[in-house]
Amino acid sequence: MSKEKPGIIRRFFRLLGGVFSLIRWLLNAVIAIVMVVLIINLFAQDAKPLPEKAALTLVPSGTLVEQRTFADPITQLMEQSSPYDAETPIHDLIESLDTAKNDKRVTALVLDLNHLQQAGLSKLQEVGQALERFRASGKPVIAYADTYDQSRYYLASFADEVYLNPMGGVLITGFGYYGTYLQEALDKLHINFHIFRAGTYKSAVEPFTRNSMSNAARENAASWLNDLWAAYTARVEQLRDLPPGFVERYVAELPESLATAGGDLARLALNKGLVDHLATRTELTEKLKSRVGVIDNDYAHIDHKTYLSHLRLPTLQPGKQTQPAIGVIVANGNIVDGPQPEGTIGSETLSNLLQRAREDSSLKALVLRIDSPGGSAFASEVIRNEISETQKIMPVYVSMGSMAASGGYWIAAGANQIWATPTTLTGSIGVFGLVPTFENSLEKLGIHSDGIGTTSIADMNRLDRPLSPQAAQILQLSVDNIYNRFLSLVAQGRESTIQSIEQVAEGRVWTGQQALERGLVDALGTLQDTIEGAAKAQNLEHWQVKHISRPLTFQEQFLKQLAGSAVSLPRWLGTDAWHRKLMNLLPTGEFAELISADARDPHNLYLKCLSCVAP
Structure with missing residues (x-):
């Protein structure tokens, strides 16, 4: 007599149990792989020695900051979507430059400015002073970007040679402060803002009480904005050996000058002396190979983060x-x-x-x-x-x-x-x-709100x-x-x-x-x-x-290291950009x-x- 087949309900739950077993096995496998990656990263990431001769490539990315903003490592693990950091501490750049200027292994400096997004002028000045100290060592400094905004260009102006992609340009726009004023919107929403302040120029409350900037706030903002702009333009003109007032005229005459150049921002920048060479990425790489040597079919270089990791390896320093x-x-x-x-x-x-x-x-x-x-x-x-x-x-x-x-x-x-x-x-x-x-x-x-209180301010x-x-x-x-x-x-x-x-x-x-x-x-x-x-x-x-x-707690250190070693899940899924667009x-x-x-x-x-x- 043949064995009786299990019922459909039993077969369904058996299948469901098998699916859950597979999921559990896959999760265990993923955890095991991550742990292996973590261990390798912890003990082997600095094993590769520095090249005997190479250029130091400085790659500031995201926003220049004093200190990295803390982010929950699990969130970092879920949200990482770029190989470049969202923040770059300026003191990492300065330490790299001040050490490399006396390091015989470093033969040149390459400024890769493609990934710098935002920087205050004060921070740019501090990095710029470190670039001057490096340049004083006699080693060449080469700057490159596909396109330059005014923050990138400020750092590039410290270089001996400035390269620009032929499809790029130099776009200097000046400094400005613009606020969003909400008084009319608040009136329409019937929201009452009660403002209390001390200081005629204390304009922090103006967005909630006005539809435009007050004369006092405009006067004060113009004072410090003009000071910063003067500092920016004077320094760039000095470093690039441009006549006084050149940057101001370049910005003011940009539409006419660009029309004369046929709309070619890169050619205009070259003609005006803002850059020294136009070169594609491939052309620049070949030029660098001929100047600093070749390693693994690329120009011989080490990025500043790897360089720093070697500098910060624990060493025995007697007496320190x-x-x-x-x-x-x-x-x-x-x-x-x-x-x-x-x-x-x-x-x-x-x-x-x-x-x-x-x-x-x-x-x-x-x-x-x-x-x-x-x-x-x-x-x-x-x-x-x-x-x-x-x-x-x-x-x-x-x-x-x-x-x-x-x-x-x-x-x-x-x-x-x-x-x-x-x-x-x-x-x-x-x-x-x-x-x-x-x-x-x-x-x-x-x-409506109603009630009773024991005092007038209850x-x-x-x-x-x-x-x-x-x-x-x-x-x-x-x-x-x-x-x-x-x-x-x-x-x-x-x-x-x-x-x-x-x-x-x-x-x-x-x-x-x-x-x-x-x-x-x-x-x-x-x-x-x-x-x-x-x-x-x-x-x-x-x-x-x-x-x-x-x-950091042990858990924070562990998860931070894990976040720095793993691949971003949203990047796999292509879901990392929608919330950024929403926030905009x-x-x-x-x-x-x-x-x-x-x-x-x-x-x-x-x-x-x-x-x-x-x-």
């Missing part, structure tokens, strides 16, 4: 650990309360780093590198207090990056010395408060009710109080008077050069200049630099940034320069 040290802490991003990852200045996180610095007996001075437009008034004061405590143990020097404005200046004001670059944006000594209420919007929808924190006159008075008095505190602490830190500081306050933004002339900073220079100045002030002949940063459709995020849970000040009071941009 006993040398006195200058500590460096980077404070980069918006200032908010509580613990925050890299890319945001969290009051608790930065306070912990300052406490660690105080506990390090090898530190003779501390340099705080600030690159911030400000943020929460409360968080700024928490940080300033920790800096004051640190000064009881060692002197604290501030090095300003592209900007250290408003709350960024609040935390800097009491430092032993303040250094800025000529094009740093700083000042913005002013305060504002911002409270939206939606009672009229809700009323249009038929939604509903002060409700956004569905009108802001009472008493609540408005409380907020304005709080803003005035914070502004007076701001003036007082700046006057004390700068050894000046409140009356003198008032003359340069009122929310005005200054460049580093303007701030030096007005006594808001002590010296102009880079981070390296600040470190050397601190060491000299402490009479140190030999010292080491100690970077103090948030230690959204309006400016200034208000959303202010009211987000992480960015909120406990008292809705902000020391922030929303108009500060790094052209």
Whole structure:
């Protein structure tokens, strides 16, 4: 008698079990492969030796930053879609250049600028100074890009030779600041913004109260924009041996000049002396082969990231650990309360780093590198207090990056010395408060708020009710109080008077050069200049630099390494670009940034320069 066949339901579940077993096996296989890749990456990525003779290829990509923004490694693993980093720390570039200038293995420098997307002028200047130091070694510097915007071209101007793709061009447009103004839209939506501010030039609130820029804001923006533009054009003209005013005329006459060149931007750039050669990628590679040699059928080179990985291999350096040290802490991003990852200045996180610095007996001075437009008034004061405590143990020097404005200046004001670059944006000594209420919007929808409170301000924190006159008075008095505190602490830190500081306050933004002339900073220079100045002030002949940063947990280190070793899943699926396109459709995020849970000040009071941009 034949064996009875299983029923259809049993066969279905048996099939389903087999599918799940296959999926489980595949997942285990993927995990095993990833682990193998990770182990290989951990132990073998630096095994390949550096070539005996080669060019160093500097490949800045994405945005030039002081410090990489922290991203959850799992998110990185899911979202990576490019072989080039979204952010490039400028100090990686500077370290590579300053080491390579004396490295006999490095015979030339190739600047590959195709992947640089955004950079503040202050950061470009710091990298440019490192390029000058490298060039002084006598080794040739060659720059190349398929097309140059003004950030790329600024760095290219430091090269001995500038190459451009025949299909490209040099597009210099000048600097500008343009905001989105929402008053009419807010009126149509029946949203009431209650604004409280101290400082005539404190224009951060204007997008919510106007449809256009105020005369005061326009006057102040024109001042610092013109200073930055003058610094840019003068430096490019000097480096490229162009007559004064050339860049201004090139931009103004571009339509006519381009018409004469038949619309060929590359030929126009060559004719005007902005570039030295036109060459395709293949032609450039062949030229480089003939100049620096050939390795693996390409010109002999090593990219700066690989070069750095070799430089940073652990080596035994006798006596270095006993040398006195200058500590460096980077404070980069918006200032908010509580613990925050890299890319945001969290009051608790930065306070912990300052406490660690105080506990390090090898530190003779501390340099705080600030690159911030400000943020929460409360968080700024928490940080300033920790800096004051640190000064009881060692002197604290501030090095300003592209900007250290408003709350960024609040935390800097009491430092032993303040250094800025000529094009740093700083000042913005002013305060504002911002409270939206939606009672009229809700009323249009038929939604009403009613109730009873024991006092006239019991509903002060409700956004569905009108802001009472008493609540408005409380907020304005709080803003005035914070502004007076701001003036007082700046006057004390700068050894000046409140009356003198008032003359340069009122929310005005200054460049580093303007701030030096007005006594808001002590010296102009880079981070390296600040470190050397601190060491000299402490009479140190030999010292080491100690970077103090948030230690990663084991899980973060593991997942970060994994993210750097794996292939992006969205790139396989082709789904990595849709959300970027969607984000481009959204309006400016200034208000959303202010009211987000992480960015909120406990008292809705902000020391922030929303108009500060790094052209």
